[in-house]
Amino acid sequence: MARETLNREQIVRAAIELLDAEGIDGLSMRKLGQKLGSAATAMYWHVGNKENLLILAADEVWSEITLPDVPAVGWRPAARELMYAVRGLCDRHRWLVRVITTYYAAGEGMARFQECAYETFDAAGFRDADLDWAVSTPFMFVTGMAFMSGSEVAGIKERAEQESAEQPEKEAEAIAQINALAAKYPRLSASMEAQAQRGQGFAEQVDEVFAFGVETILDGLAARLAARSDAV
Amino acid sequence: MARETLNREQIVRAAIELLDAEGIDGLSMRKLGQKLGSAATAMYWHVGNKENLLILAADEVWSEITLPDVPAVGWRPAARELMYAVRGLCDRHRWLVRVITTYYAAGEGMARFQECAYETFDAAGFRDADLDWAVSTPFMFVTGMAFMSGSEVAGIKERAEQESAEQPEKEAEAIAQINALAAKYPRLSASMEAQAQRGQGFAEQVDEVFAFGVETILDGLAARLAARSDAV
DNA sequence: ACCTGAACACCGTTCAAGT
DNA sequence: ACCTGAACACCGTTCAAGT
Numbered sequence: 001m002a003r004e005t006l007n008r009e010q011i012v013r014a015a016i017e018l019l020d021a022e023g024i025d026g027l028s029m030r031k032l033g034q035k036l037g038s039a040a041t042a043m044y045w046h047v048g049n050k051e052n053l054l055i056l057a058a059d060e061v062w063s064e065i066t067l068p069d070v071p072a073v074g075w076r077p078a079a080r081e082l083m084y085a086v087r088g089l090c091d092r093h094r095w096l097v098r099v100i101t102t103y104y105a106a107g108e109g110m111a112r113f114q115e116c117a118y119e120t121f122d123a124a125g126f127r128d129a130d131l132d133w134a135v136s137t138p139f140m141f142v143t144g145m146a147f148m149s150g151s152e153v154a155g156i157k158e159r160a161e162q163e164s165a166e167q168p169e170k171e172a173e174a175i176a177q178i179n180a181l182a183a184k185y186p187r188l189s190a191s192m193e194a195q196a197q198r199g200q201g202f203a204e205q206v207d208e209v210f211a212f213g214v215e216t217i218l219d220g221l222a223a224r225l226a227a228r229s230d231a232v
Numbered sequence: 233m234a235r236e237t238l239n240r241e242q243i244v245r246a247a248i249e250l251l252d253a254e255g256i257d258g259l260s261m262r263k264l265g266q267k268l269g270s271a272a273t274a275m276y277w278h279v280g281n282k283e284n285l286l287i288l289a290a291d292e293v294w295s296e297i298t299l300p301d302v303p304a305v306g307w308r309p310a311a312r313e314l315m316y317a318v319r320g321l322c323d324r325h326r327w328l329v330r331v332i333t334t335y336y337a338a339g340e341g342m343a344r345f346q347e348c349a350y351e352t353f354d355a356a357g358f359r360d361a362d363l364d365w366a367v368s369t370p371f372m373f374v375t376g377m378a379f380m381s382g383s384e385v386a387g388i389k390e391r392a393e394q395e396s397a398e399q400p401e402k403e404a405e406a407i408a409q410i411n412a413l414a415a416k417y418p419r420l421s422a423s424m425e426a427q428a429q430r431g432q433g434f435a436e437q438v439d440e441v442f443a444f445g446v447e448t449i450l451d452g453l454a455a456r457l458a459a460r461s462d463a464v
Numbered sequence: 465a466c467c468t469g470a471a472c473a474c475c476g477t478t479c480a481a482g483t
Numbered sequence: 484a485c486c487t488g489a490a491c492a493c494c495g496t497t498c499a500a501g502t
Contacts, residue, residue, distance in 0.1 A: 005485065029476065039487050041477080046485090050476065101379035111417050118419035129430070132423055132437070133444035140445060143379060144372030147333035185343045187350035191364055198361070205364070212365035213372060220452030237466065261495065271468050273496080278466090282495065468501075475494060482487075 006038055008046045008056070015057045016093070024095040027054075051103060058099040062109030065089055067116045075124035076218055082117055083138050083214050090146035097146040125225050134224075138217050145213065149206045238270055240278045240288070247289045248325070256327040259286075283335060290331040294341030297321055299348045307356035308450055314349055315370050315446050322378035329378040357457050366456075370449050377445065381438045 014035050018027045029050060033040035047053040065085045068078040090097050100110075117135045126134040182189035195205065246267050250259045261282060265272035279285040297317045300310040322329050332342075349367045358366040414421035427437065 028474085030474090041479095041488080042486050044477075097379075104380070108413070111413060111420055115417040115420045118423060122419065128426065129440065130444075132427070133441050134448075136441040137373070137445040137448050140376035140380065140441070141369070141373045141449075142376070144375035144377075147329075147375060147379070148336070148372065181340070181343060185347040187354065188343055188347045191350060194360065195364070208361065209365050209368040209372070212362075213369040216366075216369050216452035216456060217373075217449060218452070219455040220448035220450070223451040223455055224448060260493085262493090273469080273498095274467050276496075466502085468499105470498095470500105472497080473495095476492095478491080479489095480487105481489105483485085 006036060006042060006046055011036065011043055011046055012053065012056045012060055015053055016060060019057060019095045020093060024098055027095075054099045055103050055107070058096055058103075059107030059109040061089060061093050061096060062107075062113050064092075065113055067113070068120075070116065070119045070123050075120050076222070078116075078120040078123070079138060079218060079221075080214055082113075082120060083142050086113075086139070086142045087146065087210060090142070091149070097143055101143065101147075121221075124221065125228070126221075130224075130228075134221055137221070138214070141213050141217055145206070145210050149203070238268060238274060238278055243268065243275055243278055244285065244288045244292055247285055248292060251289060251327045252325060256330055259327075286331045287335050287339070290328055290335075291339030291341040293321060293325050293328060294339075294345050296324075297345055299345070300352075302348065302351045302355050307352050308454070310348075310352040310355070311370060311450060311453075312446060314345075314352060315374050318345075318371070318374045319378065319442060322374070323381070329375055333375065333379075353453075356453065357460070358453075362456075362460075366453055369453070370446070373445055373449055377438070377442050381435070 011032070015027060015032060018032060018035060027050075028040075029043055030040040032043060036042075043053065047056060065082075068081040070078045073081070114135070117139070118131065121131055121134040124134070243264070247259060247264060250264060250267060259282075260272075261275055262272040264275060268274075275285070279288060297314075300313040302310045305313070346367070349371070350363065353363055353366040356366070
């Protein structure tokens with residue numbers, strides 16, 4: 001473990017490990033110092049502050065993405081591949097979306113990815129401002145998805161179930177509450193019931209929503225391209 | 233200010249005010265106590281803990297949304313209206329997306345909104361699992377957008393500019409770095425330059441991405457509906 | 465039933481002092 | 484150039500004690 005001196009790379013790598021293992025709240029300068037066998041305050045010399053460390057960590061992991069060969073596979077498969085790649089990345093590094101959406105971290109790692117996204121949608125036929133928007137739209141969807149799948153489920157039903165498990169005498173009350181809600185929101189409760197009957201967990205559902213969303217957005221983009229070429 | 237006793241509603245309202253004014257990091261139990269003229273620890277009796285308070289606050293603001301009259305306006309305008317409404321909500325309450333994506337807060341306020349979303353996409357013709365996915369896809373996009381527009385911009389360029397402003401002797405170095413990146417990522421830098429020439433700020437750009445994304449997703453959903461009815 | 469105050473175990477960050 | 488230790492100003496939460 002004895003190292004000559006600390007360096008930025010080493011600190012960023014350790015931070016990523018800590019982030020992956022314990023989540024964003026699991027990273028503290030003190031823990032990081034301990035992991036590296038240094039005083040917590042030694043980090044400040046190398047990375048400035050915690051915010052900057054998070055930005056560096058976020059940018060670093062982008063380089064994990066394998067980019068598609070756009071000319072070889074064509075825009076639609078390439079776009080799909082990029083969307084799934086980002087989803088995988090966010091899945092391996094649950095903290096990533098939270099960081100990039102807090103600080104809009106943009107460095108080399110993300111630039112490399114974005115360059116490929118631009119290549120992809122340029123190949124599709126988008127130009128100028130349209131190109132920027134076409135690049136952004138799928139990315140926004142993926143970001144939204146990554147958040148949702150990373151979050152704890154804490155809906156009314158779950159909380160009611162938890163309450164009634166803790167205090168069995170409240171079970172009747174909890175059931176009554178859920179039923180009242182179901183009566184008030186029939187479509188929502190019908191959907192929840194159907195999901196339960198399909199026996200799907202939250203994770204499977206999220207996968208399906210993602211697949212559906214990806215194709216929907218690709219269809220939508222294709223529709224816009226078609227409309228454009230009709231006009232010309 | 234003298235009130236008989238504290239109550240949950242009052243605490244949630246005060247929390248929302250604090251969150252709106254100072255952001256998610258601006259809310260602390262101590263500040264909230266001060267605002268309400270009580271000990272910070274008095275909150276715990278009413279709301280349990282901070283996480284639960286955030287969930288209550290998040291659910292509360294959902295009721296601000298005015299729901300469209302789906303049968304009257306038709307599914308596409310209704311869907312668009314819902315998307316813009318959520319965007320407006322997230323804009324007024326910057327902390328909202330962060331909370332719902334951390335805890336997946338789902339209560340009555342959100343149920344009311346979701347019921348209307350189900351009504352909208354049911355009117356469009358989506359059924360069963362398809363209906364769930366159709367409801368989720370636009371919502372994921374809006375969530376992603378809300379995050380991005382809520383985040384601080386902290387890209388390479390901004391950081392380089394900041395550094396060179398702080399330490400003028402580093403300006404040449406910063407410019408060289410940006411140029412090197414531009415050479416490496418030509419499409420990305422071409423887009424950034426074009427954006428600068430259009431004289432657009434980040435906010436305007438975000439608005440345009442949103443408008444484009446909304447129509448793209450609606451087109452994509454319409455395309456799926458068309459494909460479905462062809463098959464039948 | 466509702467509230468207080470002290471206390472505990474944490475944070476990020478600064479800064480003088482060391483090597 | 485790089486690192487330490489003490490210190491500061493915060494956190495969320497628990498809990499005995501009060502009314």
